[in-house]
Amino acid sequence: CKIDYQAPTDLLKDRVILVTGAGDGIGRAAALAYAQHGATIILLGRTIAKLESVYDEIEEAGWPQPAIFPLNFEGATLKDYQDMADTLHKEFGRLDGILHNAGLLGRITPFEQYNPQLWDQVMQVNITGPVWMTQALLPLLKASQDASVIFTSSSVGRKGRAFWGAYAVSKFATEGFVEVLADELENLTSIRVNSINPGATRTQMRKTAFPGEDPNTLRTPAEIMPTYLWLMGPESQGTTGERFDAQPPRQ
């Protein structure tokens, strides 16, 4: 358990790290924390104004200059992922980390009423898109000395819960994919692949899922960063195919 990890300030010095869903919530906090620890961040998301605000915050703090990569997982094609890989190859030549964080809740609703189009959207954003993006970016990860790929799971990706529908299924798929890819790349490459379950965290998604809950009882995204830092940094070398919790289970 790495929830008390204290990262050295130069933990991610000279690393190039892609963060998806970097404009809000946990992704925003991770982009800031990684930049603060020396990384050049590629801020990926679908709302450019939000990405620009993270960009500005990083610049004002004097951390390495980030880059903005607008992409919507709904509607993104294999060609978009390939174009992205080509652009990143030209700009950086390698990728030292990916935090797959972008996520869509869909609806908390009885399965009988689950809308099939919404189901497909949730699967697209939470697992299918990230899978094909990862395939396109593998050559860039292989070009790194020490690459870390982190996927984002959830407690409903480990134990199903009524009404959570496609969201829960997509997180089970995420944990399965992490095991498959980690097993495949182990011994062949220096790429490690793991997942983090952030646990209940004070974001818009959590508020939508639990509208009656007092947000002040929840940890903030910034407070759960130790695990995100440890898993992205060199101290987690050799750890692959594992799942982590970014905070202790709630009472």
Ligand code: NDP
């Ligand atoms: P938020 O809703 O606050 O942020 C989600 C991010 O994903 C936003 O930046 C959003 O962009 C982006 N995103 C959503 N859809 C797309 C899309 N189609 N294409 C590109 N980007 C997209 O959620 P959290 O920060 O709470 O969640 C982050 C991750 O953590 C998710 O994977 C979630 O499932 C997981 N998680 C969160 C928990 C919590 O308690 N908060 C608990 C367990 C897991 P935009 O802002 O432009 O909409």
